[in-house]
Amino acid sequence: MSAQRTVLLKVFRHGPADAGPRYDEFRVPAGPRATVLDALLAIRRRQDPSLTVRHSCLHGSCGTCGMRVNGREVLACVTRLDGLGDPVVVEPLAGAVVIGDLVVDMEHVYRRLEPVGRSLVRASERAGEKDGKAGPGPVLQDLARFEDCIECGLCLSACPVAGDPRFLGPAALAAAERVLEEPRGVDPKAVLGLVDDAHGAWRCHAAFECSAVCPAGVDPGEAIMRLRGRLLRDRLPRLVGRYHREART
Amino acid sequence: MDAPQVIVAGGGGTGGALAHDLALRGLAVTLLERGELTSGTTGRHHGLLHSGGRYAVNDPESAVECIAENRILRRIAPGSFEENGGLFVALTDEDMDYLPRFLAGCAACGIPTRELTVADALALEPGLTPALRAAVWVPDATMDAMRLPLRFFATAQRNGARLRPFTEVTGLLTAGRAVTGVTLRDHLTGAEAELASDLVVNATGPWCERLAAMAGATVPVQPSPGVLLALVGRLCDLVVNRLHPAGDGDIVVPQRRLSIVGTSAWTVTDPDDLEVPDEHVQAMYREGARLVPAVASAAERAAWSAARPLIGATAGAGGGGGRELSRTFKCFDHAVTDGVEGFVTITGGKATTLRAMAEATADLVCTKLGVQAPCRTRDTVLAPHTAYYTGRAA
Numbered sequence: 345m346s347a348q349r350t351v352l353l354k355v356f357r358h359g360p361a362d363a364g365p366r367y368d369e370f371r372v373p374a375g376p377r378a379t380v381l382d383a384l385l386a387i388r389r390r391q392d393p394s395l396t397v398r399h400s401c402l403h404g405s406c407g408t409c410g411m412r413v414n415g416r417e418v419l420a421c422v423t424r425l426d427g428l429g430d431p432v433v434v435e436p437l438a439g440a441v442v443i444g445d446l447v448v449d450m451e452h453v454y455r456r457l458e459p460v461g462r463s464l465v466r467a468s469e470r471a472g473e474k475d476g477k478a479g480p481g482p483v484l485q486d487l488a489r490f491e492d493c494i495e496c497g498l499c500l501s502a503c504p505v506a507g508d509p510r511f512l513g514p515a516a517l518a519a520a521e522r523v524l525e526e527p528r529g530v531d532p533k534a535v536l537g538l539v540d541d542a543h544g545a546w547r548c549h550a551a552f553e554c555s556a557v558c559p560a561g562v563d564p565g566e567a568i569m570r571l572r573g574r575l576l577r578d579r580l581p582r583l584v585g586r587y588h589r590e591a592r593t
Numbered sequence: 594m595d596a597p598q599v600i601v602a603g604g605g606g607t608g609g610a611l612a613h614d615l616a617l618r619g620l621a622v623t624l625l626e627r628g629e630l631t632s633g634t635t636g637r638h639h640g641l642l643h644s645g646g647r648y649a650v651n652d653p654e655s656a657v658e659c660i661a662e663n664r665i666l667r668r669i670a671p672g673s674f675e676e677n678g679g680l681f682v683a684l685t686d687e688d689m690d691y692l693p694r695f696l697a698g699c700a701a702c703g704i705p706t707r708e709l710t711v712a713d714a715l716a717l718e719p720g721l722t723p724a725l726r727a728a729v730w731v732p733d734a735t736m737d738a739m740r741l742p743l744r745f746f747a748t749a750q751r752n753g754a755r756l757r758p759f760t761e762v763t764g765l766l767t768a769g770r771a772v773t774g775v776t777l778r779d780h781l782t783g784a785e786a787e788l789a790s791d792l793v794v795n796a797t798g799p800w801c802e803r804l805a806a807m808a809g810a811t812v813p814v815q816p817s818p819g820v821l822l823a824l825v826g827r828l829c830d831l832v833v834n835r836l837h838p839a840g841d842g843d844i845v846v847p848q849r850r851l852s853i854v855g856t857s858a859w860t861v862t863d864p865d866d867l868e869v870p871d872e873h874v875q876a877m878y879r880e881g882a883r884l885v886p887a888v889a890s891a892a893e894r895a896a897w898s899a900a901r902p903l904i905g906a907t908a909g910a911g912g913g914g915g916r917e918l919s920r921t922f923k924c925f926d927h928a929v930t931d932g933v934e935g936f937v938t939i940t941g942g943k944a945t946t947l948r949a950m951a952e953a954t955a956d957l958v959c960t961k962l963g964v965q966a967p968c969r970t971r972d973t974v975l976a977p978h979t980a981y982y983t984g985r986a987a
Contacts, residue, residue, distance in 0.1 A: 400630075403823035403894060489830065489849065
């Protein structure tokens with residue numbers, strides 16, 4: 345077993361009663377498997393019980409423990425301390441209201457996502473394989489799986505444009521693309537209307553920071569590019585029609 | 594008269610379901626959780642919506658609870674589950690010997706099963722080891738460990754419950770031998786306060802003995818951690834269980850683009866004492882690969898442990914391993930068990946039975962407080978999980 349080492353963390357602190365934000369320093373023993381979240385929980389347990397941190401699943405599946413570590417958006421529960429250098433600077437996600445220390449109000453994520461109406465569950469990639477099955481026995485059932493997006497807000501924090509609260513942002517736009525791909529009871533026209541807007545798909549500056557930080561493999565930047573392509577294809581018939589009408593006059 | 598005031602201590606799935614149930618019955622509910630909602634045991638589980646198959650032989654009480662709640666949850670929380678089913682697979686002679694007992698146990702508990710040929714099982718789930726000798730399909734499903742409880746929290750909030758994460762119960766207020774409220778610390782503001790109530794419910798799971806002790810009460814619960822392993826890659830679409838009495842590394846659960854192998858088990862006295870022993874991680878790899886060979890070469894995403902509250906022994910009693918204790922739940926009226934009025938504990942159980950645990954507890958709470966209102970949670974469709982966040986501003 346590798347030896348433990350001591351890691352210095354500089355942690356952002358801010359509460360409603362504080363005069364202003366500050367950084368506290370903590371030294372934490374860390375084994376080879378230790379993550380940023382492990383370190384923060386150890387601080388809470390042994391050094392400063394008032395440190396507030398959001399977390400839940402501990403394995404990168406719920407999206408609760410998003411924060412910035414050394415300036416980069418990550419999920420703390422799957423970010424090993426090994427390789428992060430010294431000190432490790434831990435800050436809350438950007439662009440959100442800080443409720444306390446590393447806890448931000450996630451309303452800014454869900455307020456954008458909710459109007460898109462994307463379901464949690466989608467068809468599995470294997471679902472299409474059933475067409476090829478001709479054997480006896482049980483028919484391959486309709487396989488389902490959860491959408492990749494875990495609603496962690498890392499993409500909104502990283503996006504250079506998302507500071508404008510009017511911008512739908514990468515998570516909602518990627519969700520919209522998924523709805524258009526697989527509507528599941530949602531009216532595609534309503535979603536198209538929502539995203540075909542100056543603050544929708546057209547506001548994206550294609551920085552792709554959202555894709556760089558996405559911990560769930562969603563690639564929202566690419567989804568937005570596909571979405572724009574779709575919007576342009578949908579617009580073309582109207583443009584052509586207008587041209588022909590104008591030509592006749 | 595004002596509605597009776599109930600404090601629910603503990604913001605896991607059971608606390609959320611209880612706040613929902615009590616709010617529907619017209620009680621005034623305040624839920625206190627020292628961290629984020631579901632940050633204790635609830636959020637850490639592998640996401641299995643149990644059919645009860647894993648308990649059908651050795652713990653039929655739990656199995657019956659599971660299949661009943663499996664059906665109810667699909668109805669009241671539509672769109673929250675990957676409903677692909679699960680397989681129990683036999684690999685050895687001992688497994689094959691267990692098969693008839695497994696089928697009989699499931700039948701006795703009302704769990705539907707379908708025996709599959711090896712060829713059919715492999716067609717249904719190509720991730721399976723070709724070494725399997727028999728397979729049985731059961732109506733397992735998978736859930737998001739956090740997002741399902743959030744639907745209960747969202748609905749409770751909508752119905753007037755006050756939810757206070759990052760607010761820790763630091764003590765209990767008493768008048769003689771009765772609990773009359775709590776002292777709390779709000780970790781977001783640093784403020785300390787007292788909160789009066791007609792009754793306090795202890796829904797702190799593996800921490801419940803600690804809170805009960807503050808009231809001069811005891812709860813026979815053993816915290817039992819176990820290691821789980823998350824691997825990169827969706828290595829199967831169905832839940833794959835080993836067809837034998839529950840053991841380490843005998844389940845593989847798909848979760849988005851991950852696969853979860855669980856679970857080892859040991860006992861501790863302090864539920865915050867959660868190590869991740871490397872030998873347990875290696876055991877998850879080894880045993881998981883026997884079911885789904887791709888486990889062996891899959892990259893590790895995370896390894897973590899979660900403490901479960903197992904009923905049947907007082908913490909520190911030592912003796913048997915963590916798995917021998919029952920996975921059913923129990924509701925303690927401490928006026929009966931310890932002579933402490935105004936205090937109830939709900940503990941044990943599992944994520945699949947969170948609603949039933951809440952119903953039993955709410956029935957007891959209402960009886961004690963003289964509230965005549967039936968449970969409505971088995972038919973009330975839950976708000977979407979997103980409403981927990983967007984509904985607060987309203």
